[in-house]
Amino acid sequence: MRGEHSPPVHTLWRDTVQNGLNRRSLMLGAAALPLAGTAMAQQATITGAGASFPNPVYQRWGQAAREALNLQLNYQSIGSGGGINQITNRTVDFGATDAPLPAAQLTERNLLQFPTVMGSVVLIVNLPGVADNALKLTAELVVDLFAGRITRWNDPRIVEANRELRIPNLPVSPAYRADASGTTFVFTTYLSRVSEAWKNGPGAATSVQWPVGNGARGNEGVANAVRNTPGAIGYTENAYATVNRLVTTQLRNKSGRFVVPDMASFQAAASQANWNVPGMAADLVDLSGDTVWPIVSPTFILLPTNPVADRVAGSRNTMRFFDWAMRTGGDAARRLEYIPMPEAVQAQIRASWAAVRDPAGAPITI
Amino acid sequence: MSDSTITTAQPVARRKIGSFGDKLFEALCRGAGIFVLLLLGAIILTLFIGGLPAFREFGIGFIWSSAWVPVEGREQFGALVPVLGTLITAVLAILFGVPVAFGIAFFLTELAPPWLRRPVGTAVELLAAVPSIIFGMWGLFVLVPFVQNYIQLPFGEALGALPLIGTIFESNNFAGTSIFAASVVLAIMILPFIAATMRDVFLTVPPVYKESAYGLGATRWEVMKGVVLPYTRISVVGGIMLGLGRALGETMAVTFVIGNANRLATSIFDPSTTIASVVAMEFPESLMGSTKQSSLLALGFLLFFISFVVLAASRWLLRSRLK
Numbered sequence: 001m002r003g004e005h006s007p008p009v010h011t012l013w014r015d016t017v018q019n020g021l022n023r024r025s026l027m028l029g030a031a032a033l034p035l036a037g038t039a040m041a042q043q044a045t046i047t048g049a050g051a052s053f054p055n056p057v058y059q060r061w062g063q064a065a066r067e068a069l070n071l072q073l074n075y076q077s078i079g080s081g082g083g084i085n086q087i088t089n090r091t092v093d094f095g096a097t098d099a100p101l102p103a104a105q106l107t108e109r110n111l112l113q114f115p116t117v118m119g120s121v122v123l124i125v126n127l128p129g130v131a132d133n134a135l136k137l138t139a140e141l142v143v144d145l146f147a148g149r150i151t152r153w154n155d156p157r158i159v160e161a162n163r164e165l166r167i168p169n170l171p172v173s174p175a176y177r178a179d180a181s182g183t184t185f186v187f188t189t190y191l192s193r194v195s196e197a198w199k200n201g202p203g204a205a206t207s208v209q210w211p212v213g214n215g216a217r218g219n220e221g222v223a224n225a226v227r228n229t230p231g232a233i234g235y236t237e238n239a240y241a242t243v244n245r246l247v248t249t250q251l252r253n254k255s256g257r258f259v260v261p262d263m264a265s266f267q268a269a270a271s272q273a274n275w276n277v278p279g280m281a282a283d284l285v286d287l288s289g290d291t292v293w294p295i296v297s298p299t300f301i302l303l304p305t306n307p308v309a310d311r312v313a314g315s316r317n318t319m320r321f322f323d324w325a326m327r328t329g330g331d332a333a334r335r336l337e338y339i340p341m342p343e344a345v346q347a348q349i350r351a352s353w354a355a356v357r358d359p360a361g362a363p364i365t366i
Numbered sequence: 367m368s369d370s371t372i373t374t375a376q377p378v379a380r381r382k383i384g385s386f387g388d389k390l391f392e393a394l395c396r397g398a399g400i401f402v403l404l405l406l407g408a409i410i411l412t413l414f415i416g417g418l419p420a421f422r423e424f425g426i427g428f429i430w431s432s433a434w435v436p437v438e439g440r441e442q443f444g445a446l447v448p449v450l451g452t453l454i455t456a457v458l459a460i461l462f463g464v465p466v467a468f469g470i471a472f473f474l475t476e477l478a479p480p481w482l483r484r485p486v487g488t489a490v491e492l493l494a495a496v497p498s499i500i501f502g503m504w505g506l507f508v509l510v511p512f513v514q515n516y517i518q519l520p521f522g523e524a525l526g527a528l529p530l531i532g533t534i535f536e537s538n539n540f541a542g543t544s545i546f547a548a549s550v551v552l553a554i555m556i557l558p559f560i561a562a563t564m565r566d567v568f569l570t571v572p573p574v575y576k577e578s579a580y581g582l583g584a585t586r587w588e589v590m591k592g593v594v595l596p597y598t599r600i601s602v603v604g605g606i607m608l609g610l611g612r613a614l615g616e617t618m619a620v621t622f623v624i625g626n627a628n629r630l631a632t633s634i635f636d637p638s639t640t641i642a643s644v645v646a647m648e649f650p651e652s653l654m655g656s657t658k659q660s661s662l663l664a665l666g667f668l669l670f671f672i673s674f675v676v677l678a679a680s681r682w683l684l685r686s687r688l689k
Contacts, residue, residue, distance in 0.1 A: 081651035088654065151538070173540040178626030178643075180436070180651030203437030206651045214541040214637045215626030217647065228511060229541045 046317045049076040050083020050096030053182050053237060054299045057117055057333050058096070061325040064332065069324055071317055080182050080206070087111065087302045093314035095302035098182020099206060100281035110306045112356055113279040114349045115298035116322060118270050118339040120238040121187050122261040122295070124246040126226045127153060128168055133260045135249040136161050139194035139286070139294070142251070145233055146174050146191065147198065148212035153231060170231030175222050177235075178215030180207035186285065186297040187235045193286045238266070239337035253294045254286050265293035266339045273298075275345050280352065296339070305355050312358045319353050319366045410670060417664025420657060428664060434628040436648070436658050443661035445668055447628050451638040452669065455545055455620065456613035458634070459552035464606055467557050471564030475594075476586050487565065494558035502622030505551040506543075510623055513550070514542030518635045537635035543625035546634045551619050556609035563605030567598040600683050607680030614673050617642040641669040 043066070048058070055077035062073030078086075080097035087095025088109050095111075106113055123142065125135055137145075141158060144150040150158065154169040177184045185206045192199035202208040216225040219240040226232040226246070238261055241248050250258045259265045268291040273282040284296040301322065307315040326349070330340035341349065354363050420443060421428055431444025470490060474483055518537065526536030537544070571594050579589045595602070617640075625637020626647060645662050652659035 079650035081653050085654045171538070171540045175541065178621065179647045203435065203440070205436040205438065207436055207648055209434045209628050211629070212538075213627070214539065214543045215639075215647075216543075217621060217626075224506070225541055225543070231540060 043070055043072045044313065044317050045072045045074055046094070046314050046321060047074045047076075047092045048083075048094040048096060048301075048318070049078050049086045049092045050302075051080045051098045051182055051299055052077035053098050053119055054096060054117055054338070056239065057329075057336050057338050060332050060336060061321070061329045064329070065321055065324065068328070069320060071321055073321060079180070081180065084302065087304065090304060090308070090311065093303075093311060094318045096299065097302060098297065098299050099185045100279055100298075100300050101302065103278035106279050106302075110304055112303045112305050112352060113281065113300050114303070114322075114352055115275075115280055115282070115300050115341060115345070116325070117333050117341065118266070118284065118296055118298045119337075120261060120266045120269075120293055120296045120339070121183055121190070121235050122238045122241050122248045123251065124223065124226050124234050124236055124241055124248055126228075126230055126232045126247065127170065128230060129166055130168075130247065132245075132247045133250055134162075134165060135167075136252070136258050137249050138252040139190075143191050143195040143198050145172055146176075146210070146213065147195075147201070148174075168230070173229050173232040174210070174213030175225040175229070175232050175234035176210050176213055176215050177207070177219075177222055178217050180205075181218075182206065182297075182299065183219070183235065183237055184208070186295060189297075190285050190295045242337050251294055253290075253292050254288045255290050255292070257290050259291060259293050261293055263334065263337075263339070265291050266296055268292045269294070269296040270339050270342060275348060280345075280349070303353075303356060306357060306359075307364075309359050312364060315356055316364050316366055319356070319364070323350060323366055410667070413663055413667040413670055417660055417667045420660040420664040423657060424661075428661070429668070432630050441657045443657065445641075445661075445665055447630055448639050448641040448644045448665060449668060449672075450630070451545065451624070452614055452640040452642070452672065454634075454638070455548045455552055455624065455640060456610055458545070458549035459556055459613045460606060460610055461553075462550060463553035463557045463560060463609065466553075467560035467564055467609075470557075470561040471568055472590060474561075474565050475568040476590065487562075490558045490561050490565075493554075494562070498555065498616060498619040501551050501555055502619035505547060505619060505623040509550060510542040510547050513544065513547045513635075514540070517546065518542070518544070522635065533632050534634055537633040539625070539633075539636050541625065541637070543623050543637055544633075544635045545624065545631055545638050548620045548624040548638075548640075549634075551623050552613045552616055555616060555619060556613050559612060560605050560609040563608060564598075564602055567601040567605065568594055570601075571597050604680045604684030607676055607683065611673055611676045611680065614676060615642055615669065616640075617646050621646060641665045645669075 055075065058073065058075045062075060065071045065073055080099055083095035083097050084101065086092045101111065101113060123137065127135065138161060141150065141161065151172055152169060153167050153172060158167060185204065188202065188204040188208050192204040202210060214225060216222050219236045222234040222236055223240065223244055223246055226234040236246070248261050250260055252258050268289055269284050269287055272287045272289050272292055273284045275282045281300070282298060284298065286294045303315060303318060304311065326341055326346045333340045353366070356364050358364055424431065424443065428443065428445055429449065430446050431442070432446040433442040433444045434447065435442040470486070474487055478486060521535045522537060526532050575593050575597065576589050579593045584592065620640050621643040624639060624643060626639050626643060627637035628639050628644065631638040645666055648658065649662050652662055
């Protein structure tokens with residue numbers, strides 16, 4: 001916002017200075033810029049805070065919404081936990097979280113939850129001589145690599161699954177997110193799903209007690225750790241891996257097929273999901289289907305169901321924004337490697353907004 | 367007569383104005399002094415109250431439990447790993463940093479030609495002004511690969527076979543981020559503080575003492591060992607404690623290079639974590655009122671307590687110089 005209007009402001013400032021700071025020149029300067037002035041005055045602002053994973057797509061949508069909806073989005077990616085805290089305290093119009101809140105907590109905090117986009121987590125490796133998407137890993141191998149049960153890359157089980165590859169004899173060096181994150185939540189959910197031992201051991205959470213490996217901060221930290229350490233394996237969001245051309249792997253899904261992490265396999269997962277669950281917290285981890293990528297997860301928005309009078313406009317504009325974003329923002333999301341919501345799910349989300357009531361108890365229409 | 371009345375009247379009038387100003391000034395200063403006390407008390411209290419649920423749930427065992435399970439439904443938190451990580455990295459940093467700091471201070475006060483003292487002294491002070499994130503980045507991109515290739519592997523091979531202490535040097539960690547790397551970064555960060563303190567206290571030694579020793583035929587090293595160090599011993603230790611205090615609380619630089627592993631390390635080349643980095647990494651994703659948030663606040667309280675003990679010790683040791 002500020003960036004866009006800064007040149008006129010500078011001009012104004014220069015005019016003012018040149019004319020000796022008198023009031024008339026200031027008014028003339030302002031009159032010469034009617035567009036900037038009125039746009040700023042009329043533009044409604046919605047504030048949101050939370051998950052960092054969907055931040056790029058929310059920012060992109062927010063930029064576009066300025067023109068299309070005359071709406072300014074102020075989204076701060078402070079992490080899912082922070083987003084939940086802030087929306088519970090009602091200091092923002094909406095919160096965003098990667099890990100869905102359980103239905104009981106939604107009721108307790110008077111919140112409505114709906115998904116906006118889906119993302120996927122991919123495995124990245126640093127094995128000299130092994131090309132992008134060449135290495136084939138099964139769920140069991142992934143668990144054992146991150147649990148420290150496989151310590152060298154020439155382990156017979158890895159060689160068995162990759163007969164056509166020449167895998168260097170390197171020690172396995174797992175890298176994980178040191179900062180608590182939704183990505184870790186999704187990845188450890190996958191590990192817990194495919195391995196009973198992992199479920200009862202480290203478990204699934206935004207940060208866990210990893211049995212082996214090194215922690216690095218953020219996707220970029222994990223990517224850097226993997227890049228710098230031959231024999232390293234890590235996990236990042238697909239968007240990050242794609243943009244930075246990291247070496248990803250194939251993964252065997254629940255149906256026993258090896259799949260490559262690409263839009264087709266992510267969308268296959270999205271189409272298999274069951275959204276008729278409380279809080280629309282569909283589970284897209286380790287679904288069946290020949291072409292399904294097994295580590296996909298939606299990210300969610302939290303909206304108060306009982307906004308106070310001051311926040312009714314904010315809630316309405318938040319719904320307007322996401323209504324518009326789901327209708328027209330699919331391509332923008334796909335370009336950023338996110339998976340937009342299927343049509344049927346969008347209708348379901350819009351229907352769920354009826355639960356948001358103003359202080360008089362009437363539904364808020366968008 | 368009239369002269370004397372004038373001279374007595376004027377000071378009285380001035381004293382009236384002066385006494386009001388004095389009182390105001392005194393009140394403001396006292397307010398500032400009390401404010402800082404209240405602020406400190408409020409911070410301690412906030413941390414303690416915030417951490418109370420964790421202390422209550424896990425009891426005193428919170429301090430020596432190495433569990434860190436943020437998984438919903440079976441949360442279990444313990445402070446052992448971060449507390450040990452904090453103490454070990456800080457102590458190793460002192461071990462690495464103090465000899466070099468002593469060398470710098472010795473050089474600056476006894477050996478360096480006068481024209482070189484100022485540039486080297488300024489360089490040391492500039493080192494203190496480098497933001498910690500810079501040390502973190504430098505540590506990650508330069509120091510970590512160096513430690514991994516040229517220190518961890520040779521040390522592991524040479525010393526790993528030793529009985530009992532061999533395990534300290536042998537590690538299965540191949541990423542390079544480790545307790546050792548964190549200690550080296552910390553040592554460099556606290557170096558300027560310790561060196562500057564040492565230089566300043568070495569300069570307080572009355573020249574006549576040193577000259578007497580030189581007069582008796584003592585070498586520079588003998589003067590340092592027999593005159594300067596005994597005279598300044600306590601202040602030197604106090605300066606080291608100040609460095610230790612800084613090392614305990616350092617966050618960003620350590621987070622970059624320590625490996626952030628909340629599990630017990632057996633080797634100095636294993637990754638570990640510190641209180642400050644655990645709090646920095648996990649706090650943003652902790653829910654209000656959750657056991658995790660409470661445990662992080664309890665960790666903060668422990669760090670405060672440790673730092674307080676270290677600083678109190680340094681004050682106590684420096685008391686003769688600070689009077």
